[in-house]
Amino acid sequence: MAETEYHVDSNHLGVRIAVLITMLGGFIGGIVGIPALLRLLGIASGLNILLVVGGAFGLAFGLSWLVEVVLRKVWPSGRSLGVKTDQIILREKDGENVTLAWNAIDMWSWCFAVDDRRQWVPRGWYCCALRLTEGGQAISPYSFFKPSDAQALPGWEAFQELISEKFAKRPGNEHLAAMVTDQTHLRAAEDERWQQGVEMKADDFVALLDEVQKRTGWPDKAV
Numbered sequence: 001m002a003e004t005e006y007h008v009d010s011n012h013l014g015v016r017i018a019v020l021i022t023m024l025g026g027f028i029g030g031i032v033g034i035p036a037l038l039r040l041l042g043i044a045s046g047l048n049i050l051l052v053v054g055g056a057f058g059l060a061f062g063l064s065w066l067v068e069v070v071l072r073k074v075w076p077s078g079r080s081l082g083v084k085t086d087q088i089i090l091r092e093k094d095g096e097n098v099t100l101a102w103n104a105i106d107m108w109s110w111c112f113a114v115d116d117r118r119q120w121v122p123r124g125w126y127c128c129a130l131r132l133t134e135g136g137q138a139i140s141p142y143s144f145f146k147p148s149d150a151q152a153l154p155g156w157e158a159f160q161e162l163i164s165e166k167f168a169k170r171p172g173n174e175h176l177a178a179m180v181t182d183q184t185h186l187r188a189a190e191d192e193r194w195q196q197g198v199e200m201k202a203d204d205f206v207a208l209l210d211e212v213q214k215r216t217g218w219p220d221k222a223v
Helices: 013-040 048-074 174-182 185-195 204-218
Strands: 003-007 080-084 089-090 097-101 106-113 126-134 138-141 140-144
Touching: 003 106, 003 174, 003 204, 013 048, 013 204, 097 126, 097 138, 097 185, 126 204, 140 204
Parallel strands: none
Antiparallel strands: 003 080, 080 089, 089 097, 106 126, 126 138, 126 140
C-alpha cells in the first residue's frame, strides 16, 4: 500500500542545543579573534570596543543561523508521520507507533497568533494545529504560517482561533468569557500539542490538510 512519509520536528532539541552552543562559541570567538584581526590590520581607535562587541554578536548570530539551516536539513528528529489510504501513522523514535484509521477519526482544528518572538517563528505568525483522535490515541500535527498563508489553508474556516485567557480577562473583553469557557477542550488539546505535538514543514502540513479533506470530509464534518 503506497505511503507518503513526512519527517517531522526538524527544529528538535538537539538542533536547538547545537545552535545555542554555536551562538555562544561564535560570540566568544569574536571577542577573542576580532581584536587580533584589528591589530593585524593596524586599526586602532576609541571605537574598537564597539567594533569588537558588534562583530562578536554578528559572528554569533551568523554562525548560529547557518548551523540551524544546515542541521534542520541533515539531522532528523527520529519521528515521522506516514499517510496511507486508510491510515495515518506517527512513528516515534523509540519504535512505538500511533496508528489511526481515517474512517474512524475525530478531529479538532485551531489556531492562534504567536505573541512572543521565537528564534524560528516571527511574532504575529499563526500556529495552526489539528488533533486527530481514535479511541484513546491521538496525533497532533501543526505548523507555522504568516497570516496571509494561514488564511489560504485548505479548510481555514474550520480553524477556531484560540482566545487567550489573559486577554479575555482584560477590561472591556468580558464578552469573551463564554468563548473561553467553550474552548476548554481546545486549551487542553493545545497543552497536549505543546508537549507531544508533531511539528511539520509548512508545505507538508498543507499536503496533510489535503489528505484530511480527502479521507474524512473535513471541514464539512468538523467537530
